Amino acid sequence: MKAGIIGGTGKMGMLFSPVFERAGYQVIVSGRTTDVTSAEIAQTCDLIIVSVPIRDTVQVIQEIAPLLTKEQLLCDFTSLKVAPVAAMLESKAQVIGLHPMFGPTVSSITRQTIVMCPVRVTGTTLSDFRHIFLREGAVCTIATPEEHDRMMAIVQGLTHFVTICMADSIRRLDVDIGKTEPFMSPVYQIELSLVGRLLSQDPALYADILELNPFVPEVLAACREAAGELSGIIQDGDPGAFTTFFSRDTRHLGTYCGRGQELTDALIECMVKK
Incomplete structure (x- = not known):
């Protein structure tokens, strides 16, 4: 063969x-x-x-x-x-x-x-x-091919979009990454590592994933809507509205919240041992 x-x-x-x-x-x-x-x-x-x-x-x-x-x-x-x-x-x-x-x-x-x-x-x-x-x-x-592409709009499209936006926000703020290290929390270190991992690769790959998947636009529209609503709540300084926003996402993710806590705890423990 x-x-x-x-x-x-x-x-x-x-x-x-x-x-x-x-x-x-x-x-x-x-x-x-x-x-x-x-x-x-x-x-x-x-x-x-x-x-x-x-x-x-x-x-x-x-x-x-x-x-x-x-x-x-x-x-x-x-x-x-x-x-x-x-x-x-x-x-x-x-x-x-x-x-x-x-x-x-x-x-x-x-x-x-x-x-x-x-x-x-x-x-x-x-x-x-x-x-x-x-x-x-x-x-x-x-x-099916359609099921795959719809799921990739979340698994890849949303993830990569948010990661790139984090990188560009740091650039727009003219933040020296090196100066953040003495203040680094484990979660920030994990997030920053994901940013570095993505930016060290071929931008053409991520352009294709984001631009050629027909289901990505509706996902990014939801992301922009969520960011806009959350920004408004923060600007208003309304802790009750923030709790409502936060809690509905907690309910939606359900048991994965606990699983995510366990996984990141294990990851942080590995980071500390190194």
Whole structure:
């Protein structure tokens, strides 16, 4: 069996190549520096995975789609699913959209989540393919492409938006981060670490996640509305209104509030030990 990763010379392709090799595949990769082309992978491999930047994904899929047969399995590693899956369905191949919910800096996929969107695939193929990841210790979540993109508008879109806004607020205030260190609380250190982690990566990735997901605008509208209401309460100096605002969110998150407390307590304890 042959597995071809288009864009496989990138970090995500390099992370997953050994995964498929351990599953019995001969892995072939293509990229800007390889002699192997996307067309060659499409014509010779049983499993084809497109692992290129989000903005390029649909175009790459469209280029190889006419070359594929119904015996092949076509997948992608993109952070969005609706548009790439629609493009993959234009081929004759079986189709499963994939989204690894982690970056390529992890040491393995053990205990990491992979979202799978099986849209045209036999039950046996899906079971066998899913088992590749389960055998590595990964967690597989099944969703439709629309369910995936709606959830990513929260999990990625909202999270990244708020993190970038925190960074830009610090910049607008002309705050010297170094001078905040003597005043640093554990929570601030965690938040600032998330800011640093995001800003140390490729801005094009975050631009695509925020700009190309059709469900992000409604999420950001809710975020702006929440920020506006909370700002008004703070400006009015009304502790009762603040408690009402705070308490309704506590009720909505329910038991996760306690879980979040436990998780961050454990994280803070690890930070102190270091």
